[in-house]
Amino acid sequence: MVHHWIAKFLRMHVVLRILLLASLIMILFGYIIHLIEPNNFPTVFEGIWWAVVTAATIGYGDYAPETFAGRITGIILMLVGIAIVSSYFVSLAATAVTMQAAFIEGKLNFKGNQHMIIIGWNERSKEMIASIYKKDPLRKVVxxxxTLDEMPVEYKNIHFIKGRANQDDILKKANIHGAQCVVITADQHKSESFADMNTITMLLAVKGMNPKIRCIAEILTSAQVENARRAGADEIIQSNILASSLILNSLSSPSTMASMIDLISHSDNQVLLTSEPFKIEMVGKSFNDAYIHFFNKNIMLVGIKRGEKSLINPSHDFVIKKDDLAILITE
Structure with missing residues:
Protein backbone atom coordinates (compact mmCIF):
# COMPACT_ATOMS: atom_id res chain seq x y z
CA MET A 1 0.00 0.00 0.00
CA VAL A 2 2.81 2.40 0.93
CA HIS A 3 4.68 1.53 -2.29
CA HIS A 4 1.50 2.25 -4.26
CA TRP A 5 1.18 5.77 -2.83
CA ILE A 6 4.90 6.43 -3.31
CA ALA A 7 4.61 5.35 -6.95
CA LYS A 8 1.61 7.67 -7.47
CA PHE A 9 3.53 10.52 -5.84
CA LEU A 10 6.56 9.99 -8.08
CA ARG A 11 4.36 9.97 -11.20
CA MET A 12 3.04 13.46 -10.38
CA HIS A 13 4.39 16.56 -12.06
CA VAL A 14 7.48 17.94 -10.30
CA VAL A 15 5.71 21.23 -9.43
CA LEU A 16 2.82 19.36 -7.80
CA ARG A 17 5.22 17.06 -5.93
CA ILE A 18 7.14 20.03 -4.46
CA LEU A 19 3.89 21.80 -3.54
CA LEU A 20 2.56 18.73 -1.72
CA LEU A 21 5.90 18.19 0.04
CA ALA A 22 6.02 21.86 1.10
CA SER A 23 2.44 21.65 2.43
CA LEU A 24 3.25 18.57 4.50
CA ILE A 25 6.35 20.26 5.94
CA MET A 26 4.40 23.40 6.86
CA ILE A 27 1.74 21.31 8.62
CA LEU A 28 4.39 19.23 10.41
CA PHE A 29 6.37 22.24 11.67
CA GLY A 30 3.17 24.06 12.59
CA TYR A 31 2.14 21.10 14.74
CA ILE A 32 5.63 20.78 16.29
CA ILE A 33 5.82 24.46 17.29
CA HIS A 34 2.32 24.18 18.78
CA LEU A 35 3.52 21.27 20.95
CA ILE A 36 6.74 23.06 21.97
CA GLU A 37 5.12 26.43 22.79
CA PRO A 38 1.37 25.90 23.34
CA ASN A 39 1.02 29.29 25.09
CA ASN A 40 2.64 31.22 22.26
CA PHE A 41 0.94 29.11 19.56
CA PRO A 42 -2.41 28.14 21.10
CA THR A 43 -3.73 26.38 17.96
CA VAL A 44 -2.19 24.24 15.22
CA PHE A 45 -3.44 26.71 12.61
CA GLU A 46 -1.44 29.54 14.20
CA GLY A 47 1.59 27.25 14.14
CA ILE A 48 1.02 26.51 10.45
CA TRP A 49 0.64 30.24 9.75
CA TRP A 50 3.99 30.90 11.43
CA ALA A 51 5.59 28.02 9.50
CA VAL A 52 4.36 29.36 6.15
CA VAL A 53 5.53 32.98 6.66
CA THR A 54 8.84 31.75 8.10
CA ALA A 55 9.54 29.31 5.25
CA ALA A 56 8.62 31.98 2.72
CA THR A 57 11.05 34.40 4.48
CA ILE A 58 8.24 36.95 4.86
CA GLY A 59 8.36 37.07 8.67
CA TYR A 60 5.43 39.25 9.72
CA GLY A 61 6.53 39.02 13.37
CA ASP A 62 3.02 38.43 14.73
CA TYR A 63 4.18 35.02 15.98
CA ALA A 64 7.73 34.14 17.07
CA PRO A 65 9.15 31.29 19.19
CA GLU A 66 10.55 32.27 22.58
CA THR A 67 12.12 29.06 23.85
CA PHE A 68 15.44 27.55 22.81
CA ALA A 69 13.73 24.48 21.29
CA GLY A 70 11.27 26.71 19.44
CA ARG A 71 14.03 28.85 17.94
CA ILE A 72 16.01 25.76 16.88
CA THR A 73 12.82 24.54 15.19
CA GLY A 74 12.53 27.91 13.44
CA ILE A 75 16.14 27.74 12.20
CA ILE A 76 15.59 24.25 10.80
CA LEU A 77 12.36 25.39 9.15
CA MET A 78 14.07 28.39 7.55
CA LEU A 79 16.87 26.23 6.12
CA VAL A 80 14.44 23.60 4.82
CA GLY A 81 11.79 26.13 3.78
CA ILE A 82 14.10 28.32 1.72
CA ALA A 83 15.26 25.27 -0.23
CA ILE A 84 11.72 23.99 -0.83
CA VAL A 85 10.17 27.35 -1.70
CA SER A 86 13.06 28.20 -4.03
CA SER A 87 12.78 24.79 -5.69
CA TYR A 88 9.04 25.28 -6.13
CA PHE A 89 9.32 28.65 -7.88
CA VAL A 90 12.29 27.51 -9.99
CA SER A 91 10.32 24.43 -11.09
CA LEU A 92 7.25 26.58 -11.74
CA ALA A 93 9.26 28.97 -13.91
CA ALA A 94 10.97 26.11 -15.73
CA THR A 95 7.61 24.46 -16.39
CA ALA A 96 6.17 27.71 -17.75
CA VAL A 97 9.16 28.15 -20.08
CA THR A 98 8.95 24.52 -21.19
CA MET A 99 5.21 24.78 -21.84
CA GLN A 100 5.67 27.98 -23.84
CA ALA A 101 8.45 26.38 -25.89
CA ALA A 102 6.31 23.28 -26.50
CA PHE A 103 3.40 25.51 -27.58
CA ILE A 104 5.56 27.44 -30.07
CA GLU A 105 7.12 24.20 -31.40
CA GLY A 106 3.71 22.60 -31.94
CA LYS A 107 3.97 19.86 -29.33
CA LEU A 108 0.93 20.67 -27.16
CA ASN A 109 -2.54 19.16 -27.58
CA PHE A 110 -5.43 21.46 -28.45
CA LYS A 111 -8.19 21.35 -25.80
CA GLY A 112 -10.92 23.47 -27.43
CA ASN A 113 -13.99 22.55 -29.49
CA GLN A 114 -15.88 23.88 -32.54
CA HIS A 115 -12.61 24.99 -34.11
CA MET A 116 -11.33 24.98 -37.68
CA ILE A 117 -8.37 22.80 -38.67
CA ILE A 118 -6.16 24.01 -41.52
CA ILE A 119 -3.69 21.47 -42.89
CA GLY A 120 -0.57 22.77 -44.62
CA TRP A 121 1.30 26.07 -44.31
CA ASN A 122 1.50 28.14 -47.49
CA GLU A 123 0.33 31.51 -48.81
CA ARG A 124 -3.28 30.30 -49.04
CA SER A 125 -3.45 29.13 -45.45
CA LYS A 126 -1.62 32.30 -44.38
CA GLU A 127 -4.27 34.47 -46.07
CA MET A 128 -7.10 32.35 -44.64
CA ILE A 129 -5.77 32.69 -41.10
CA ALA A 130 -5.29 36.45 -41.48
CA SER A 131 -8.84 36.87 -42.85
CA ILE A 132 -10.38 34.71 -40.12
CA TYR A 133 -8.59 36.69 -37.41
CA LYS A 134 -9.66 39.99 -38.98
CA LYS A 135 -13.29 38.90 -39.18
CA ASP A 136 -13.51 37.03 -35.85
CA PRO A 137 -10.44 37.22 -33.53
CA LEU A 138 -12.04 34.69 -31.17
CA ARG A 139 -12.46 31.97 -33.81
CA LYS A 140 -10.08 29.15 -32.88
CA VAL A 141 -7.93 27.73 -35.66
CA VAL A 142 -5.56 24.76 -35.43
CA THR A 147 7.63 21.34 -42.38
CA LEU A 148 7.54 24.16 -39.83
CA ASP A 149 9.83 24.20 -36.81
CA GLU A 150 7.72 26.68 -34.87
CA MET A 151 4.46 28.62 -35.01
CA PRO A 152 4.61 30.85 -38.11
CA VAL A 153 2.17 33.56 -36.93
CA GLU A 154 1.43 35.27 -33.63
CA TYR A 155 -2.36 35.51 -33.73
CA LYS A 156 -3.90 34.63 -30.37
CA ASN A 157 -6.51 32.38 -31.96
CA ILE A 158 -3.96 30.06 -33.61
CA HIS A 159 -2.74 26.77 -32.16
CA PHE A 160 0.09 25.11 -34.09
CA ILE A 161 0.67 21.35 -34.18
CA LYS A 162 3.75 19.94 -35.89
CA GLY A 163 3.28 16.66 -37.70
CA ARG A 164 1.65 14.83 -40.59
CA ALA A 165 -2.11 15.16 -40.69
CA ASN A 166 -2.60 11.60 -41.98
CA GLN A 167 -1.47 10.20 -38.63
CA ASP A 168 -4.06 9.48 -35.95
CA ASP A 169 -1.99 10.83 -33.06
CA ILE A 170 -1.56 14.20 -34.79
CA LEU A 171 -5.29 14.43 -35.53
CA LYS A 172 -6.03 13.56 -31.90
CA LYS A 173 -3.69 16.39 -30.80
CA ALA A 174 -5.79 18.72 -32.95
CA ASN A 175 -8.97 17.33 -31.30
CA ILE A 176 -10.43 16.17 -34.60
CA HIS A 177 -13.52 14.84 -32.80
CA GLY A 178 -14.43 18.31 -31.51
CA ALA A 179 -13.57 20.25 -34.67
CA GLN A 180 -16.15 21.99 -36.84
CA CYS A 181 -14.44 21.68 -40.21
CA VAL A 182 -11.13 20.80 -41.88
CA VAL A 183 -9.43 22.61 -44.76
CA ILE A 184 -6.70 20.65 -46.57
CA THR A 185 -4.42 22.73 -48.78
CA ALA A 186 -2.26 21.18 -51.50
CA ASP A 187 1.43 20.74 -50.72
CA GLN A 188 3.30 23.01 -53.15
CA HIS A 189 6.61 21.28 -52.37
CA LYS A 190 5.41 18.11 -54.14
CA SER A 191 4.44 17.39 -57.73
CA GLU A 192 0.76 17.97 -58.53
CA SER A 193 -0.14 14.25 -58.72
CA PHE A 194 1.76 13.41 -55.54
CA ALA A 195 0.27 16.43 -53.75
CA ASP A 196 -3.25 15.26 -54.67
CA MET A 197 -2.52 11.73 -53.45
CA ASN A 198 -1.24 13.21 -50.21
CA THR A 199 -4.44 15.27 -49.88
CA ILE A 200 -6.61 12.18 -50.48
CA THR A 201 -4.64 10.24 -47.84
CA MET A 202 -5.30 13.04 -45.36
CA LEU A 203 -9.00 13.04 -46.28
CA LEU A 204 -9.21 9.31 -45.55
CA ALA A 205 -7.47 9.79 -42.19
CA VAL A 206 -9.71 12.72 -41.20
CA LYS A 207 -12.95 11.00 -42.24
CA GLY A 208 -11.81 7.79 -40.57
CA MET A 209 -11.41 9.65 -37.28
CA ASN A 210 -14.55 11.80 -37.63
CA PRO A 211 -16.90 10.75 -40.48
CA LYS A 212 -19.31 13.66 -39.84
CA ILE A 213 -16.81 16.50 -40.03
CA ARG A 214 -17.02 18.88 -43.01
CA CYS A 215 -13.92 18.66 -45.20
CA ILE A 216 -12.78 21.17 -47.81
CA ALA A 217 -9.92 19.92 -49.99
CA GLU A 218 -7.72 21.63 -52.55
CA ILE A 219 -7.10 19.41 -55.59
CA LEU A 220 -4.64 20.36 -58.31
CA THR A 221 -5.39 17.78 -61.02
CA SER A 222 -8.81 17.06 -62.53
CA ALA A 223 -8.07 13.32 -62.58
CA GLN A 224 -8.14 13.15 -58.77
CA VAL A 225 -11.38 15.08 -58.20
CA GLU A 226 -13.58 11.96 -58.12
CA ASN A 227 -11.12 10.17 -55.85
CA ALA A 228 -11.24 13.12 -53.47
CA ARG A 229 -15.05 12.90 -53.42
CA ARG A 230 -14.84 9.16 -52.74
CA ALA A 231 -12.40 9.88 -49.90
CA GLY A 232 -15.05 12.09 -48.27
CA ALA A 233 -14.42 15.66 -49.44
CA ASP A 234 -17.55 17.76 -48.93
CA GLU A 235 -16.16 20.63 -51.00
CA ILE A 236 -13.37 20.50 -53.59
CA ILE A 237 -11.37 23.56 -54.60
CA GLN A 238 -9.64 23.12 -57.98
CA SER A 239 -7.17 25.96 -57.62
CA ASN A 240 -5.45 25.33 -60.96
CA ILE A 241 -8.75 25.67 -62.83
CA LEU A 242 -9.53 28.88 -60.93
CA ALA A 243 -6.11 30.32 -61.76
CA SER A 244 -6.45 29.33 -65.43
CA SER A 245 -9.88 30.92 -65.61
CA LEU A 246 -8.55 34.18 -64.17
CA ILE A 247 -5.68 34.25 -66.67
CA LEU A 248 -8.01 33.62 -69.64
CA ASN A 249 -10.39 36.34 -68.45
CA SER A 250 -7.46 38.69 -68.06
CA LEU A 251 -6.43 38.03 -71.66
CA SER A 252 -9.91 38.66 -73.03
CA SER A 253 -10.92 41.48 -70.68
CA PRO A 254 -7.87 43.07 -69.04
CA SER A 255 -9.83 45.78 -67.24
CA THR A 256 -11.98 43.27 -65.33
CA MET A 257 -9.14 41.34 -63.70
CA ALA A 258 -8.84 43.54 -60.59
CA SER A 259 -12.60 43.42 -60.03
CA MET A 260 -12.65 39.62 -60.23
CA ILE A 261 -9.79 39.33 -57.75
CA ASP A 262 -11.58 41.68 -55.34
CA LEU A 263 -14.73 39.60 -55.69
CA ILE A 264 -13.20 36.21 -54.85
CA SER A 265 -10.90 37.52 -52.10
CA HIS A 266 -11.54 39.04 -48.69
CA SER A 267 -11.42 42.69 -49.61
CA ASP A 268 -11.56 45.60 -47.18
CA ASN A 269 -15.34 45.68 -47.61
CA GLN A 270 -15.60 41.94 -46.85
CA VAL A 271 -17.45 41.14 -50.11
CA LEU A 272 -18.05 37.41 -50.07
CA LEU A 273 -19.36 34.82 -52.52
CA THR A 274 -21.55 32.51 -50.48
CA SER A 275 -24.46 30.10 -50.76
CA GLU A 276 -27.52 29.38 -48.65
CA PRO A 277 -30.78 27.39 -48.95
CA PHE A 278 -33.82 29.16 -50.33
CA LYS A 279 -36.64 29.81 -47.88
CA ILE A 280 -39.70 27.63 -48.34
CA GLU A 281 -41.75 30.53 -49.74
CA MET A 282 -39.27 30.94 -52.62
CA VAL A 283 -39.73 27.35 -53.83
CA GLY A 284 -41.69 27.31 -57.12
CA LYS A 285 -40.88 30.93 -57.94
CA SER A 286 -38.73 32.11 -60.82
CA PHE A 287 -35.09 33.17 -60.73
CA ASN A 288 -36.22 36.73 -61.50
CA ASP A 289 -38.51 36.77 -58.42
CA ALA A 290 -35.68 35.45 -56.26
CA TYR A 291 -33.26 38.02 -57.70
CA ILE A 292 -35.61 40.89 -56.78
CA HIS A 293 -36.13 39.38 -53.29
CA PHE A 294 -32.38 39.37 -52.54
CA PHE A 295 -31.76 42.68 -54.34
CA ASN A 296 -34.13 44.40 -51.91
CA LYS A 297 -31.89 43.11 -49.10
CA ASN A 298 -28.76 44.54 -50.76
CA ILE A 299 -27.67 41.03 -51.76
CA MET A 300 -27.00 39.95 -55.34
CA LEU A 301 -28.23 36.53 -56.53
CA VAL A 302 -25.81 35.33 -59.23
CA GLY A 303 -26.80 31.72 -59.66
CA ILE A 304 -28.36 28.48 -58.43
CA LYS A 305 -26.56 25.40 -57.11
CA ARG A 306 -28.59 22.27 -57.90
CA GLY A 307 -26.92 19.07 -56.74
CA GLU A 308 -23.36 19.04 -58.10
CA LYS A 309 -24.10 21.65 -60.77
CA SER A 310 -23.83 25.42 -60.41
CA LEU A 311 -26.02 27.40 -62.81
CA ILE A 312 -24.70 30.95 -63.11
CA ASN A 313 -27.22 33.56 -64.24
CA PRO A 314 -29.92 31.16 -65.47
CA SER A 315 -32.93 32.38 -67.48
CA HIS A 316 -35.39 34.70 -65.70
CA ASP A 317 -38.15 32.05 -65.78
CA PHE A 318 -35.93 29.35 -64.27
CA VAL A 319 -38.00 27.68 -61.51
CA ILE A 320 -36.49 27.20 -58.06
CA LYS A 321 -36.82 23.73 -56.51
CA LYS A 322 -36.80 22.59 -52.88
CA ASP A 323 -33.13 21.58 -52.43
CA ASP A 324 -31.63 24.38 -54.53
CA LEU A 325 -29.02 26.70 -53.03
CA ALA A 326 -28.75 30.40 -53.77
CA ILE A 327 -25.29 31.58 -54.90
CA LEU A 328 -24.97 35.09 -53.50
CA ILE A 329 -22.61 38.04 -53.44
CA THR A 330 -23.00 39.67 -50.05
CA GLU A 331 -21.16 42.27 -48.02
Missing part, protein backbone atom coordinates in the same frame (compact mmCIF):
# COMPACT_ATOMS: atom_id res chain seq x y z
CA UNK A 143 -2.76 24.71 -38.00
CA UNK A 144 -1.16 21.33 -38.77
CA UNK A 145 2.11 21.25 -40.72
CA UNK A 146 5.13 18.96 -40.74
Missing amino acids: LIDE
